[in-house]
Amino acid sequence: MSLSKRSKLLFIVLILLIIGGYASYSYIYKSHPTIEELEVKFSGTSKEFLEKVKTDTTVWQDVIVELSGVVTAKDEQGIMIDNSTYCQLKDKTALGTIKEGESIAIKGRMIGYDDLLEEVKLDQTIIK
Amino acid sequence: MDFSKINTMKHILILVAICTSTLTTAQKYYTKTGTTEFKASVDAFEPVEAKNESTTAILNVETGEMAALLFIKAFHFKIALMQEHFNENYMDSDRFPKATFKGKVEGFSLEMLSNSEKEFTLKGTLIIRGKEKNIETPIRIKKIEEKIVLISEFNVSPQDFDITIPSIVRNKIAESIHLKLCYELVKKK
Numbered sequence: 204m205s206l207s208k209r210s211k212l213l214f215i216v217l218i219l220l221i222i223g224g225y226a227s228y229s230y231i232y233k234s235h236p237t238i239e240e241l242e243v244k245f246s247g248t249s250k251e252f253l254e255k256v257k258t259d260t261t262v263w264q265d266v267i268v269e270l271s272g273v274v275t276a277k278d279e280q281g282i283m284i285d286n287s288t289y290c291q292l293k294d295k296t297a298l299g300t301i302k303e304g305e306s307i308a309i310k311g312r313m314i315g316y317d318d319l320l321e322e323v324k325l326d327q328t329i330i331k
Numbered sequence: 332m333d334f335s336k337i338n339t340m341k342h343i344l345i346l347v348a349i350c351t352s353t354l355t356t357a358q359k360y361y362t363k364t365g366t367t368e369f370k371a372s373v374d375a376f377e378p379v380e381a382k383n384e385s386t387t388a389i390l391n392v393e394t395g396e397m398a399a400l401l402f403i404k405a406f407h408f409k410i411a412l413m414q415e416h417f418n419e420n421y422m423d424s425d426r427f428p429k430a431t432f433k434g435k436v437e438g439f440s441l442e443m444l445s446n447s448e449k450e451f452t453l454k455g456t457l458i459i460r461g462k463e464k465n466i467e468t469p470i471r472i473k474k475i476e477e478k479i480v481l482i483s484e485f486n487v488s489p490q491d492f493d494i495t496i497p498s499i500v501r502n503k504i505a506e507s508i509h510l511k512l513c514y515e516l517v518k519k520k
Contacts, residue, residue, distance in 0.1 A: 234411060265400070314404060
């Protein structure tokens, strides 16, 4: 089988178009990075983290942290650790197994220091 | 019963009265996970809308004063790239991480609430990107058991907050941005 020069060229253009289309599609519609695959910027107790945040709030925004502490309160959406860090859970069904007073280790996204309630706020939290 | 006993009882009663009155004056309702949505979509283009489900809101039920705070980076878009552009190009959220509101629900009183919605006027100042804007909007409030639910919708424009929209995307982003808030408040202990 031999193809004419023209149809060869057409074929190459078509392939390039498909590749280009796929590349731009996956760039525009790329998925959100999940909490599991993001790099951890801080690891330690919630008290240590609070001290760090208080010294410079601007650095600690939209970063992934791993914290440990004692559960001091619980609501429909998340848990409070050491009366200072509120963690909004990614999976609310995990709330059922968490008890107030227990020690816990979590991974979540620090969204900022809430100065209305004076607490650190995390979302997309997962229990470790 | 002798006189001194009556006196101490009096004192206790006064103490109790003082304690309860300070408790009631400081009565606040709040949420940490209120929903704030905005829509700036234009027909026939990819919808430009996002949701923030981590809004903090506090309502003083004695005075009707209200305060709210949200983090710009906690707005979630369906399209990750749009979220990136929103934070980096439009909101500059590294420099201005928060949006805040401080105001008052006019004529608010806890006794007026019931499980059917009642309309009030919310007046206050909205601060986005360090720019203040006065807001006056109807707000619907109801009380379901121990929860106070606040719902309000209003429009703002990007110019109010010095947000410039590049001409290349001008026709894909609406001129006025529709905001919708829904906060379910519980009593603050």
